[in-house]
Amino acid sequence: MTTPGIDTPDRRGRTGLDRQGHGLDGNPRVRISDVEVLSSDWYVLRRTTFDYQHSDGHWSSEQRETYDRGDGATILLYDTERATVLLTRQFRLPAYVNGHPDGMLLETAAGLLDGDSPEEAIRREAAEETGHEVGTPEPVFAVYMSPGSVTERLHFFAAPYSAAAATGSGGGIAEEGEDITTVELPFDKALAMVRDGAIADAKTIMLLQWAALDGPFRRS
Structure with a gap:
């Protein structure tokens, strides 16, 4: 099964929309583990799962939704x-x-x-x-x-x-x-x-x- 915006072009010709955030290494307290594309009708709504190290040293698993409409x-x-x-x-x-x-x-x-x-x-x-x-x-x-x-x-x-x-x-x-x-x-x-x-x-x-x-x- 193919998904527009991920492995086939969506209506704006985009692919790989689930890769944003993977490979970021600017903050060692953040480890992104999964990016799910919830919508890519025109702009892109993602749900990202990541591990975050708090100020006291402990790690927690977090999820955030981000809306990407471009700059x-x-x-x-x-x-x-x-x-x-x-x-x-x-x-x-x-x-x-x-x-x-x-x-x-x-x-x-x-x-x-x-x-x-x-x-x-x-x-x-x-x-x-x-x-x-x-x-x-x-x-x-x-x-x-x-x-x-x-x-x-x-x-x-x-x-x-x-x-x-x-x-x-x-x-x-x-x-x-x-x-x-x-x-x-x-x-x-x-x-x-x-x-x-x-x-x-x-x-x-x-x-x-x-x-x-x-x-x-x-x-x-």
Whole structure:
């Protein structure tokens, strides 16, 4: 019997999805013994069994589920002359079913790498979502957003934009179900929306706070 994603290609052409983690030797207190693929419909859900050595020296057998959607990138577009930032608004089902009033989140432009470098990916996503071509974006940091269960590492960038220099209408890729609008906000208003909960997306909050503390809107 063959299994898509393991010994035959799945719908995205992947095989060997049960091998992730085997052979890791960076932490001698972790010994991975088994990786089971629970789902590989688009992203990959795995259950990994491993032995873990605790601080007092004893070993225990543990199991964890990990959700692998690939790494991603996000970018804060800013205009220091007008003191504005350019965000996106789109519907997010997971937020909607977990208490967000309408699921329409204000966010920085973002997307998965899909085989590109982080810089290439974020230039692509900025153009698709906002209609703005980005030259050389400034790397800010790369972080694990939900390390208890999601493998994704998100690469954060920032770059200036000009309202007069848009090269497209943005909006995302309609064929992929994207329906994205751009929202230009005064930077101070965006920070206030973080404080009152109107902006509730983690990556966006992180980039806005970076911009205020260390970035283009920091106060000397």
